[in-house]
Amino acid sequence: MTVISTYAPTLDSEEEIKDTFYASLDEVIRNISTxxxxxxxxxxxxxxxxNSSIWSGVIGKHGxxxxxANGLRLLSICAEHQLCFTNTMFQLLDKLKTTWMHPSSxxxxxxxxxxxxHRDIRDVQITRAMRSAECCTDHRLLRSIFQTVIRPSARKQPPKPRLNVAxxxxxxxxxxxxxxxHERLSGLSANTNSATDLDIEALWSSLSEALQNASKEVLGYTRRKNPDWFxxxxxxxxxxxxxAFQDRLAHPASTVLEKWKRTTxxxxxLREIQNEWWINKAREIQRYADDNRFYELFKTIKGIYGPFRRTSIAVRSAxxxxxxxxxQQNLERWAEHFQELLNRVNPSDPTALDELPTLPLVPELDECPTLNEVKDAVQALKNKKTAGEDAIPGEVYKYGGIHLLLKLTDFLSACWCQGIIPSSWKHATIVTIYKK
Structure with missing residues (x-):
């Protein structure tokens, strides 16, 4: 919300001063986002x-x-920018509307x-003059009560393209x-045979780049799935x-009426095409509802409305x-919650750990990951989900072939031996799988 505080020239001021003031006011309003x-x-x-009949939408029925003359200037600007006077929208006594008494009359x-x-008039509950307020002036205090919710501006970022894994x-x-x-990965050769001497950052960068280039070349990106009449x-x-464009070029000197007739x-x-499309969609939705096919019903409705804006889930305070x-407050609350859980366990108390679940021992924990273990982990990836910022879904790893699995095994073995992971994995979740 943009709040503008003004003091306009009086009625007996010079015309140039009035013109300058209202021109400045018009420029300020124009520079505000619609x-x-x-x-x-x-x-x-x-x-x-x-006179609410002439200035409909600008003046209410209770003026x-x-x-x-000054009122005509102000009404013209408000009508141009679709503004309305809240003082005239509420049925009150004149003593609760008027704000200034003429010294002579x-x-x-x-x-x-x-x-x-005009579209925000529903946010105003009442606007009235406060007769008993002392403001050290000959004007009465004017009070307006708003009940509005100002949404934060959404970040206009283009959506990331998705690979056509279908x-x-x-x-x-x-x-x-x-x-x-296989052709791209065969060109990735290690500088040394020892896993402890490999450059983890360079190796992962080249491996991720090969996956991205191969996926773009073979699969491409998906197109918009939401139905659209156009x-x-x-x-x-x-x-x-x-x-219509060719007709406009052929008759450039047509009058406004002729242009309107040509484009009508x-x-x-176009309106008929749009109406036919919406009628067919309405019939399709109604058919799904009559047949109790709720999956197709909600899928069609969701496709018409488009993707919904995701918001963070609220968390209760302590x-x-x-x-x-x-x-940020949610993260701090979760950190506080887990810290409370950890503080419940006293390391000096030998019986404090009895309540914690016991985990089975992991045999051969110090051995590097094997090819079968990497294969099982890759097959456990979720479909249509990307595990990192490289936007490579799980299907690419699953159907990448044996050469990709071998490269991944070598890479994970190097990470295991050196005890480090790439910096791009800073948000990764390390999951330990216990075997019986």
Missing amino acids: LDKIALLGDFNARVGK TGNMN KKWHLLDYVIVR LLKNIETRKVMQDNL DENVDEILPLLNA STQRR DGNTLLKDK
């Missing part, structure tokens, strides 16, 4: 009157007084306003993928748009009275 809320406050020294007038966008269901595609990986009827829409038929047909929604 997505932001606006609260325009202040003493405008203008009477907007109560007071008559309009003057002793009549009360409305000169101070709280102005918001092609790996084809045996021929798997064969091409394995041959491509994309599904692009074969019919493109000729219409091309014809194209717009009408006292249980507050919900923590910030990511």
